[in-house]
Amino acid sequence: MTSKPAVYEFNAAIVREPARSVVNGLRADDRGNPTYEGVKAEHAAYVAAMRAADVKVTVLPALESFPDSIFVEDPALVFPEGAILLRPGAETRVKETTEIAPTLKAMFGTVFDLPSPGFADGGDVLTTPKSVMIGLSARTDRAGAEGLVASLDRLGRKGEIVQTPEGVLHFKTDCSLLDDVTMLTTERLGRSGVFDGFRRVTIPAGEEPAANALRVNGVVMVGSDYPRTIEMLDRLGYKVVPLKTTEIGKIDAGLSCMSLRWHRGD
Ligand code: CIR
Numbered sequence: 315m316t317s318k319p320a321v322y323e324f325n326a327a328i329v330r331e332p333a334r335s336v337v338n339g340l341r342a343d344d345r346g347n348p349t350y351e352g353v354k355a356e357h358a359a360y361v362a363a364m365r366a367a368d369v370k371v372t373v374l375p376a377l378e379s380f381p382d383s384i385f386v387e388d389p390a391l392v393f394p395e396g397a398i399l400l401r402p403g404a405e406t407r408v409k410e411t412t413e414i415a416p417t418l419k420a421m422f423g424t425v426f427d428l429p430s431p432g433f434a435d436g437g438d439v440l441t442t443p444k445s446v447m448i449g450l451s452a453r454t455d456r457a458g459a460e461g462l463v464a465s466l467d468r469l470g471r472k473g474e475i476v477q478t479p480e481g482v483l484h485f486k487t488d489c490s491l492l493d494d495v496t497m498l499t500t501e502r503l504g505r506s507g508v509f510d511g512f513r514r515v516t517i518p519a520g521e522e523p524a525a526n527a528l529r530v531n532g533v534v535m536v537g538s539d540y541p542r543t544i545e546m547l548d549r550l551g552y553k554v555v556p557l558k559t560t561e562i563g564k565i566d567a568g569l570s571c572m573s574l575r576w577h578r579g580d
Contacts, residue, residue, distance in 0.1 A: 319394070319577040320494060321441050322529040326578040327369045328392075328417060332357050332384040333376040339565030340382055340404055342483065352561035357384060360535070360572050363555050367530045369575065374417060383410050384562075385571040387436040388453075390414055391462075392576040395469045396424030398462070403433035403453030426465045432457025437484030437571060443494050444511065446471050449478035449485025476508045483566050490527040490570065492534060492552060500525045515550065518542040523559070526568025535569045 332354055337347040364371050377383040382404070389410040391398040397418040399411050419425050428434055435453040439446060439462070446466050448459045456475075463473035478485040479502050488503040497504075497512040500522050504514050517525045524540035527547075536544050538556035547554050559568055 321443055322491060322493070322531070323577055324369050324530055324575040326372070326421075326576055327364055328372045328374060328386055328414075328421075328574045329357070329361055329364075329572055330374040330384055330386050330414075331376040333378045333381065335378050335381040336384055336565070338381045339384075339567075340406065341565045342481075345564050348561035348564040353384070356558050356561055357572060359557055360569070363533075363535055363557055364530065364573065367533050367555075369530060370578075371573075372417070372421075374414070377410075377413055380407065380410050380413065382407055382565070383413065385437075385567055386410075386414060386574050387571045389436065390418055390574060391436050391439055392418070392422070392574045393441070393469055393471065394577045394579060395471075396426065397422045398465045398469070399425060399427050400434045400436055400462075401428050401432070401458060402435050403451075403455070403458070404435075407435075424469070426468060428458065429461040429464060432459070432461050434458035434462045435484060436574075437486050438478060440486055440489060440491065442491055442497075442512075444472075445474040447474050447476050447485065447508070449476050451478035451482070451484060453484065454478075477506065479503055479506065486526055486570050487566070487568065488522070488525045490525060490529065492527075492529055492547075498525055498527055498547075515546070518546065523563055523568060526570055528569040530575070537563070537568060539563070 438449040438454040466473040488500040497509045521540040524543035528535040533555045534552045537559040
């Protein structure tokens, strides 16, 4: 008998090539447009790191009409048991769900739609061994979160509604799971008490965007612009893979956003 994979064990992922329009991606504060070439290079390195971590990556073509469509994490959620098509909270992103739906329907036996009404972005959803945490934010409202809890229940998963810190794009902008019991978190999110059942590793002040790291199998992918976070995780014994996120950071993205990941049974 084989044991159940850990929630950070993945053998399959979906990514989407950046479109040239990615330079017009949504952002809260304008620090200048990212360059297309820069985003493309960061995306390519990310895909290579996924493959090096033994993940089979399916690469979808770019969608020029959707500048933020490289961030495939937001329009859907995937689990070994099935997928859930979400309704992103930004108007320009809602139809990304329609674009990714055929791929998910071809790859998963079970695909649910988020019930109406409400909105939910995958960036607000953190799967842990205890529950699937859903952060309320400007993108995920109460109705969307409650609909998602109902969809998760149909997949046999427990949803838990929490709060994303004020002014933070997504719940996972500020946290990531490092292992079964440890959460990497910003000080502001850790302070809220949502991770009281976890061991907490706090991001050094000034490196907050590093919180959107990504544990994949034996490695933790971390933005290479955050040396103190990298050193801290290294000292704690994690095998860190630094990846450049400078360009995607200009449109408020980090490392979880660029893939949908799951453990595919045979
Ligand atoms: C947006 O504002 O929707 C994109 N510019 C960034 C999305 C990042 N996605 C994520 O954190 N899951």
